[in-house]
Amino acid sequence: MFEIIKAGGWLMWPILICSVMALAICIERIWTLRATKIAPKHTLALVWKWIKNKQLDSKKLKELKSNSPLGEILAAGLANSKHGREIMKESISEAAARVIHELERYLNTLGTIAAIAPLLGLLGTVLGMIEVFNQIGAASALGNVDSLAGGISKALITTAAGLTVAIPSLMFHRFFVRRVDELVVTMEQEATKLVEVVHGDREVDYSEVGKQ
Template sequence: MIEIFLSGGPLMWPILLCSLAVVGITLERLWTLDAQKIAPRHLLAQVWGWIKNNQLDANKIKELKQSSQLGKILAAGLSNSRHGRDIMRDTIQEAAAEVVHSLEQYLGALATIAAVAPLLGLLGTVIGMIDVFNTITEQGTGNAGALAGGISQALITTAAGLCVAIPAMIAHRIFIRKVDSLVVIMEQESIKLVDALHSDRRVEGKGY
């Protein structure tokens, strides 16, 4: 295996670095993008229980903010809930934008690797073919070993680049889809809180 790697030429090293980056980012995102950690199912019910029991205070909001990404969004809205529905929604949207940015962390790098890795393989192919033609120019077509070495280098780097790019592209698509799903869940939970909180206040204001 090491011999095959070394026979691919110097461009195998940046391809190897790309593969390590793909593995690292994939493992990190798998750990980070856990739906239960980001948007716990019970969180909104817990918050509504605090509100109903008059337990919601600065400490509870701080606890909520530190609990999860969804908690951070809900805490931002609750901190400004007394300023009206529109202000609360705007605050939630600002907090959500920060959360989405954190969820998408490293996904741009993953997409870049998916695009660059096959180009590195292609560059290795070009370099290998240049070596082949130089060998033909200097020695003619009689040295089959030298010709095979250049062709082998070209094929190995191409294959290595594709072997890195394909998993990187698949992982990128999966994580983007997962982030989109999490964003929808957090948006739905936030809307429920805004609607429930302000409709409840309107009813109280009418004396019902």
């Protein structure tokens, strides 16, 4: 492995750094963007249970807020529910904006790595080919086909390395963007149900409450 990195030249090091960063981001986002952590299934049913039993107080709101990002959004709405539907919805939107920002953390970095890794590889190849043609310009290199072939092979190493980093980075970037979109839709639906229940536009499904 070290020989391949050495053969690719100094541009292999930034490509290697990109690969380490991409791997770290992917592992962190896979762990963080779990549906069970972001939007636990029975969070809204738990809130309905508190409302039914008249247990909803500041302590419960604090517990809800710390429970999950979905809980944070619902807690923001409940804390301002007495001020009317519009204020409640605005509070939910503000909390959701903060949560979404956290869900999208590092995704821009991962996308940037997916974009620049092949460019770094291409740059390394171009620089390597320049060296090869400089050798061709030297009279001593004209009769040494093996030397030229080896030089071209080394020049292509950085392109291969760049693509090896970029392809999985792009795939995971799109996967995480899709995952965030799905989580946001789920949280929006739960928040909408909460607003409708609190303001009497929807009946509480207490069959869900019983599953708690």
